[in-house]
Amino acid sequence: MTSPHPGAAARGPDAGPGAAPPAGTPTGTSAPRRGRPPARNEILHGDRLGGLDAADLAARFGTPLYVYDLDVIERQFDALRAALPPSVEIAYAVKANPALAIVAHLGHLGLGADVASGGELATARRAGIPAERVVVTGPGKRDAELRDAVAAGVRAITVESPGELDRLERIATGASRRVPVLLRASVSTADRLERVRLVGDDGAGKFGMDEPDIRAAARSAARSRHLELLGVHRFGASNVLDAGRLAAHVDETVELARAVAAHAAVPLRLVDAGGGLGIPYEPHEESLDVAGFGRRVGALAARWATTPGMRDLRLLLEPGRYLVGAAGAYVARVVDRKRVGEAEVAILDGGIHHLLRPALVGQEHRVRVLGADPRTARSWPVTIAGPLCSGLDIFAANATLSAPAVGDLVAVLDTGAYGFTESMPLFLSHAIPAEVAIRGGRAALIRPRLEPAEWLDRQLLPVW
């Protein structure tokens, strides 16, 4: 599915996210000094976002504002592609950031797409990603969505339940198509508990099928003239920074898939091990050792290549966060500043209505005050909060930061994944921020700011 990005192979397997040069640094001049952790591949360097002055971006596009650096995304992809063997396909999990310009950029680099709704399928298609590179995953697919995916001729549809398998077979029969399917396996209690730890939610069994159901579904899919059973899908935990753990998940998933395929007497052709490749959010965390992950997967792939019944196996990974997370910043302006008791409090013109993740999963993002003069700036314990009438609307509580003044810009970092579109933008009727992409030091508007008047105009007063 994935045609490797032309530059990827040349960069060698040791390129990792940490090894990527800062924006604007010519490749090859940024070898990290021994003993120091390598610079992160991220949007902020000094006070500049993607090489551009944040004040200029704010003046041009208004605040609050989302900014994404496409060059950061490209370097993340290059590092991953270069680390993995050619039998591994990569599909971008559109849910991480469905901005059309981002999906199109990744599609242009050769990635496929993992879509979880009819809307995401339409996004991937409009972004120019061919249907044969699109996989459809996720619970609760409606008949209309299944019909659209079948009509488009996608790479595979992941089936989440016995009932969904029946509906898909009926739809495939009605369309006189033979539809490629993966069966989704539920994850173990241990993996679910890890998910609680990492993202505060275990899905409570809503994803995939347990072993007896998946075996029965495999037998039934193998018998069907309108379904083509390719293999198994299994998503482990989110935001994993341990390369060994990620590789162990791949290994276990392929083993399970091998048993399921053998049970149904079909060759195992595709295993989708999901996403979950992590990024560091906290200052002390280190980037995922993507080269080490690639080496481990390479060793597994060498084993599969000599195992009967698995020679044609291809592995699919669906990373989202790893590709786009560090590329994004949410930029807001300080509108008020006060001291309450011992606390210095700065109130921004944007908050968790645009970036819910810190409140949703209890994850603090790095916060930076931009443009503070390091010669005069003093660091204080500061609380940085948004304008909502909610005590949850806080980006940093008593953090040691250069105390921002009214009018200063503040960037909340690592917000390229599960940021804007995982939020609640209508709460309190503030403007919905513009989104801007930066590439090669140039900024382009990719989604205009929406003023409250625009959705006020779309509401109706009932005439009784």
Ligand SMILES: Cc1ncc(COP(=O)(O)O)c(C=O)c1O
């Ligand atoms: C089925 C599936 N694939 C891929 C992803 C992407 O995960 P991540 O962004 O952690 O790589 C998710 C995220 O929830 C998912 O549910």
